[in-house]
Every structure is written in C-alpha cells, then in structure tokens.
Amino acid sequence: MGAEAKQPATTDAARGRGCFIAFEGIEGCGKSTQIHRLAERIRTAGRRVLLTREPGGTPVGEGIRRLLLEPEYGTLDGLTELFLLLASRRSHLEERIRPALERGEVVLCDRYADSSVAYQGGGRRLGLERVEELNRLATGGLMPDLTILLDLSAVEGLRRITARPGAEDRLESEARAFHERVRGAYLEIARRRGGRYRVLDGAGAVAGLAREIWEAVSRLL
Ligand code: TYD
Helix, strand or coil, rough: HHHCCCCCCCHHHCCCCCCCEECCCCCCCCCCHHHHHHHHHHCCCCCEEEEEECCCCHHHHHHHHHHHHHHHCCCCHHHHHHHHHHHHHHHHHHHHHHHHCCCCCCCEEEEEEEHHHHHHHCCCCCCHHHHHHHHHHHCCCCCCCCEEECCCHHHHHHHHHCCCCCCCCCHHHHHHHHHHHHHHHHHHHHHHHHEEEEECCCCCCHHHHHCCCCCHHHHHC
C-alpha cells in the first residue's frame, strides 16, 4: 500500500478531458472480445474511442512487441523484458494515449501498466512494488480511471488458449504455476486499488459480462 500512496496525483489538465479504461487479465480471459464489444457500444453512444493495446500501439511499440513475442529472439531475462515493456509503454502513452485523452476521447487499452506488475512482478517474481515504482517513472503516474480485470483460473485460461484439455506435461504445469502467480498478483493489485478496479468473472457468459462491463463504464462517460 505504501508504494501506491506515493503515486503522484495526475491533474485533469495533465490527462485531458477524456476517459481512460484498461482491460487486464491472464491469457484466455476474454479481454479482446469484450474490449471490441465495448468500443462499439461507446461509439454507438456517440463518443470517439481509441482502441489500442500493449505492448504495441506505435511503430516503436510494435517493434518492441516483435522483440518480446517472436521466438527468434529467444527467451529474455525478466528485467530485459520489463525495460522493453516500459519503453513501449512510454512511447504509447506519449504518442497515442495522452493526445487522445486531451482530445476528449475514450481510450480503451488492452493491457497497461498493471500487466507488468502482474506478469513481471508476480509471474516472473521481480516484485510487485519494484515494478510499480518503474511504472511510475515510465508513465509519470498517469493511470486509468477504471481497470476491468477479467478474472479466470489459470487452468481455464490455459485450456482456452491451448484447446487441449487434459494434456499434462511438465511445460504445462510450469505454465500453470506462472499464470497462477499472475492471477494472484492481479487480485492483489485490485484489492489495493479499490474503486478504480472492477473485478469480473471471466468464466461468465459473454453477453452477461458485456452488460456488467457497460454498467461500470457508462457511469464514467
Ligand atoms: P498478446 O498476444 O497480446 O496476448 P493477450 O491477448 O493475452 O493480451 O501478448 C501479450 C503478452 O505479453 C501476454 O502474454 C502478456 C505479456 N505482457 C507482459 O508480460 N507484461 C506486460 O507489461 C504486457 C503489456 C504484456
């Protein structure tokens, strides 16, 4: 909690008139489906939407995304990975998110700073507070008005992305332990942030989940 309390307040002037909403969760939690539905709904309500994602969102960010995700670059050590993610975040924030907020748009971001806290801090064990500190440096403390966390068990998330129910080898159990740590870190972050987080059950039906998301978001618009 201490680290969170030190976070500088971001003034309305610094963040513009827009609204910043992030989606978080482990792989397979259904973020992409929901974020696209939400974007449509907000556009139908007459607001301009910037739908974007991390890592990526700018030419530099997309280059970094390739370094991180394409197998030809091999496995990076945790801190190297984190610094690349932070560089991508910084360029994304300055070139796309902040200008959109200044124009009064609704920014929907598929993953933001808390992905690093959960994946690198929790999953890769770099420590939640250490990653939060580096996030503050990269973002100047600009955090979403609301984060939707689609919570899902690691077993179910992995089942959805591999579509191979029942296969149980060493790699899969390592992947499960990693995703369990990521999930646990997300729930810990959500607990600390209180009102700025909405935790929803990612195992729920798509339409019901979309309704709950709209309920939380429409209050902010
Ligand atoms: P992506 O294919 O976009 O997955 P998803 O649809 O689940 O978002 O790949 C993004 C991957 O990068 C995903 O495994 C999470 C990881 N990641 C981190 O480890 N740390 C971060 O800060 C971010 C933004 C993503």
